[in-house]
Amino acid sequence: MVVDGNGWTPADLESVGSCPVCAGTARDRLYEGVADRLHPEHPGSWSAWRCTACATGYVDPRPTVETVGRLYKRYYTHEAGSGDDPGLPPGIRGRALAAELNGRFGYQIAGALPLGRLLASARPGGRGMASQHVRDLRAPAPGSRLLDVGCSNGWFLRRMRSLGWAVEGFEPDPVAASLAAGAGLDVVTEAADLDAMPDGRFDAITMCHVIEHAHNPVALLATCWRLLRPGGSLWVSTPNLDAAGARRYGNNWAPLDPPRHLVLFTPASLRRALSAAGFASVQRSPVTLQAGGWIHASSAALRDGMDEHAPPPLSGPDRTAARRADLAALFRASGAEEIALIATTGTLQGR
Numbered sequence: 001m002v003v004d005g006n007g008w009t010p011a012d013l014e015s016v017g018s019c020p021v022c023a024g025t026a027r028d029r030l031y032e033g034v035a036d037r038l039h040p041e042h043p044g045s046w047s048a049w050r051c052t053a054c055a056t057g058y059v060d061p062r063p064t065v066e067t068v069g070r071l072y073k074r075y076y077t078h079e080a081g082s083g084d085d086p087g088l089p090p091g092i093r094g095r096a097l098a099a100e101l102n103g104r105f106g107y108q109i110a111g112a113l114p115l116g117r118l119l120a121s122a123r124p125g126g127r128g129m130a131s132q133h134v135r136d137l138r139a140p141a142p143g144s145r146l147l148d149v150g151c152s153n154g155w156f157l158r159r160m161r162s163l164g165w166a167v168e169g170f171e172p173d174p175v176a177a178s179l180a181a182g183a184g185l186d187v188v189t190e191a192a193d194l195d196a197m198p199d200g201r202f203d204a205i206t207m208c209h210v211i212e213h214a215h216n217p218v219a220l221l222a223t224c225w226r227l228l229r230p231g232g233s234l235w236v237s238t239p240n241l242d243a244a245g246a247r248r249y250g251n252n253w254a255p256l257d258p259p260r261h262l263v264l265f266t267p268a269s270l271r272r273a274l275s276a277a278g279f280a281s282v283q284r285s286p287v288t289l290q291a292g293g294w295i296h297a298s299s300a301a302l303r304d305g306m307d308e309h310a311p312p313p314l315s316g317p318d319r320t321a322a323r324r325a326d327l328a329a330l331f332r333a334s335g336a337e338e339i340a341l342i343a344t345t346g347t348l349q350g351r
Contacts, residue, residue, distance in 0.1 A: 007042045007043040007044050008042065008043075008044055008063070008067075012063060012064065012067040013061040013062065013063060013064065013067075014061060014062060014063075014064045015060060015061050016058055016059070016060035016061070016062060017060065019051035019053065019054060019056050019058065020056065020058050020215075020216060020217055020218070020262075020263050021051070021054050021056045021217065021218060021263070021265075021269050021272055021273045021276070022051060022053050022054040022056070022269075022272065024051050024052065024053035024054065026051070026052040026053060027049040027050060027051050027052055028049065028050050028052060029047070029048075029049060029050075030047075030048040030049055030050040030057045030264075031046075031047065031048050031250075031251045031256060031258075032045075032047045032048075033045040033046075033047065034046050034047075034048075034251050034256060034258045035258075036071070036258060036259060037257075037302065037308065038071075038257070038260070039070075039071065042070070042071075046059055046062075046258035046259045047059070047060065047061075048060065048256070048258065048264070050241075051269075054268070054269045054272055055241070055242075055266045055268065055269055056241075056263060056264065056265060056266070056269040057241050057263070057264035057265075058262060058263045058264070059258060059259050059261070059262050059263075062215075062259055062262055063259060065215055068215075069172075069173075071259065071260050072173050072175075072260070088101070088109055088111070088133070090111065092113065092119070094111075095111055095112055095113035095116055096113050096116035096117070096119040096120045096123075096126075097116075097120055097126070097129060097130050097133065098110075098111060098112040098113070098116065099112040099113050099114070099115070099116025099117045099119075099120065100116065100117050100120035100121070100126070100127065100130040101130055101133060101134060103117045104117070104127075104130065105130075105134055105136075105137070105138045105139055106138050106139035107134070107139045107163055107164075108139070109163075124289055124326070124327075124330060125286075125287060125288045125289030125290065125326070125330070127286040128285065128286035128287045128288035128289065128290075128340075129288050129290060131285045131286050131288075131340075132237075132285070132288050132290070132340070133159075134159075134160070134163070135156070135206045135208070135235040135237075135285075136233075136235055136285050136340075136342050137160070137165075137204050137206075137233075137235070139163070139164060140163075140164050140165045140166075140203070143166060144164075144165060144166065144203040144204070145165070145166045145167075145168065145201060145202045145203050145204075146160055146165040146166065146167045146168070146202065146203065146204045146205070146206070147167075147168050147169070147170065147201075147202045147204075147205045147206075147227065148160075148167070148168075148169045148170070148205075148206050148207075148208075149169075149170045149194075149205060149206070149207045149210055149220070149224065150170065150171060150207055150208070150209075150210030150213070151169030151170060151171045151176075151177075151180055151185070151187060152171060152173075152176050152180070153176050153179035153180050153183075154169060154179065154180030154181075154183050154185045154187070156206070156208065157169050157180065157185050158183055158185070161185075165204075167185065167186075168185075168186045168187070168188075168202075169185055169186070169187040169188070170187070170188050170189075170193075170194050171187055171188075171189060172189055172190070172191070174189060177189045194223060194227075195223065197227055199226050199227065200226075200227070200228065200229040200230070200232075201227050201229075202227050202228055202229065202232060203228070203229055203232050203233075204228075204232060204233050204234075204235070205224045205227060205228060205232070205233075205234045205235070206234070206235045206236075207224070207234070207235070207236045207237070208235075208237050209237055209238060209239070210236075210238075211236055211238050211263070211265070211270075211273075212238050212239060212255075212261040212262065212263055212264060212265070213260060213261065213262060214262065214263065215262060217263050217273055218273050218276050218277055219277075221234070221236075221273055221274055221276075221277035221279070222276075222277040222278060224277070225277050225278040225279060225345055228345045229345070230345060230346065231344060231345060231346070232344070232345050233342055233343065233344050233345075234274075234279065234342070234343045234344075234345075235285070235340070235341075235342050236270070236274075236339075236340070236341055236343070237285075237338055237339060237340040237341075238264075238265050238270065238338070238339050239255030239261070239264060239265075239291075239295075239337065239338060239339070240265070240266065240267065240334075240335070240336055240337055240338055240339045241264040241265060241266050241269075242266045242267065242334060242335060243295070243325070243335060243336060243337040243338075244292075244321070244324075244325035244328065244329075244335055244337070245292070245295050245296050245299055245322075245325065245337050248296075248299070248321055248325075249296075249299035249300070249302070249303060252299050252300075252302040252303040253295075253299050254295055254298035254299045254302060254308050255295060255337075265339060266334075266339075267284075267333075267334045267339050267341075268334075270339055270341060271341065274341065274343045278345070279343035279344065279345060279346075280343075280344055280345060280346030281343065281344050281346070282341050282342070282343045283341065283342045283343075284333055284340070284341060284342075285340035285341065285342055287329050287330060287333050287336050288338070288340075289326045289329065289330070291336065291337040291338035292322055292325050292326045292329065292336070292337045293314075293322060293326075294311075295337045295338075296314060296318060296321065296322035296325070296337075297311040297312070297313070297314050297318075297322075298311050300314060300318045325337070
C-alpha cells in the first residue's frame with residue numbers, strides 16, 4: 001500500500017493476515033495495485049487475497065474501524081429518497097409483481113393484476129424480483145419488528161413501514177443516517193448501540209450489500225443472530241466472487257470496489273460465515289437477473305476508462321456475455337453476480 005502526506009499513513013491501516021471467515025492463513029493473490037475509484041484524491045493502491053481454504057476474498061492491509069469513515073464522504077447513500085411507497089404499480093410489470101407479492105408473501109398491495117402471478121413467474125428472474133422487493137419477508141403479524149442493518153437513507157424501511165412492519169435501522173454513515181431519521185425512522189449509528197439492543201428484539205433482519213463492508217463479518221452476523229427471536233430470519237445479499245463477471249473483467253469487476261468492499265464472498269463462504277454465527281438453516285433467494293446487467297455494464301465502463309456510475313448500454317461481446325451469464329444463473333445460481341440468502345435462527349431449544 002503506497003501512501004503520502006495527503007492520503008493513508010501506516011497508522012491509518014491494519015494488517016489482517018488471516019481469513020475473516022475461517023481464520024485460515026494460506027492464501028493466493030486476488031488483485032494487486034487497484035486504486036480507490038470513488039475517491040481518487042486518496043492516493044495509493046490496494047491489494048486483496050483469496051483464502052485457499054474457503055475461497056473468501058479480503059483486502060489486506062485495510063483501513064481501520066476508526067479511519068474507514070473517510071471512504072464514505074461521497075456515496076450513493078447520501079441521496080434523499082421519496083416518502084412511504086411500496087413502489088408498485090402502475091404498469092403491467094408492477095401490477096404483475098404486486099400480484100406475486102400478494103399471493104406468495106401475503107401482502108395486500110392495491111392494483112394487483114388479476115392472474116399477474118402467471119406473468120411474474122413467466123418472466124425470467126420475475127420471482128426473484130418479487131423476492132428482492134420485500135427481501136423474502138412475508139406480510140407481518142401486528143407488531144412484527146424489522147431491523148435493516150446498513151439502512152442507508154431508509155428507502156427500504158420506508159417501503160416496509162408502508163407494508164405494515166414496525167421498522168428500525170442501523171447506519172454508521174452519519175449523512176445517510178440523518179436522511180433516514182429525517183424520514184421519521186428510528187436509526188442508531190453506533191455499533192455500541194446495536195450491541196446494547198436486547199436479545200430477540202426483532203422478527204427479521206435484512207442486510208443488502210452491507211456484509212462486504214464489515215471488518216468482522218462473522219461477529220456482525222452473530223450480533224444479528226442474538227437480536228432475532230427464536231425462529232427469526234436474516235436476509236443477506238452481497239456480490240458473488242464466483243460470478244461470471246468476476247472472471248470476465250478481473251480487476252475491473254465493479255464489485256471489487258477497493259477498499260470499501262473489505263470482504264468478498266462466494267455462496268459457500270457466506271454459508272460458512274452464517275453457520276459460524278449460529279444460524280440453523282440457510283436457503284437461497286430466487287435469482288433476479290437484475291444484478292448481472294448493471295454489474296457487467298459498470299465493469300465494462302471501468303475497463304474502458306469511463307464512469308462506472310453512469311455506464312453506457314452494453315453492446316457487442318459484452319452484451320452477449322452478460323446475457324449468457326444471466327441465462328446460466330437461472331440454472332446455476334452459485335454463478336450469479338449476486339448472492340442472496342435467507343438464514344433462520346432455529347427454535348428456542350436450539351438457542
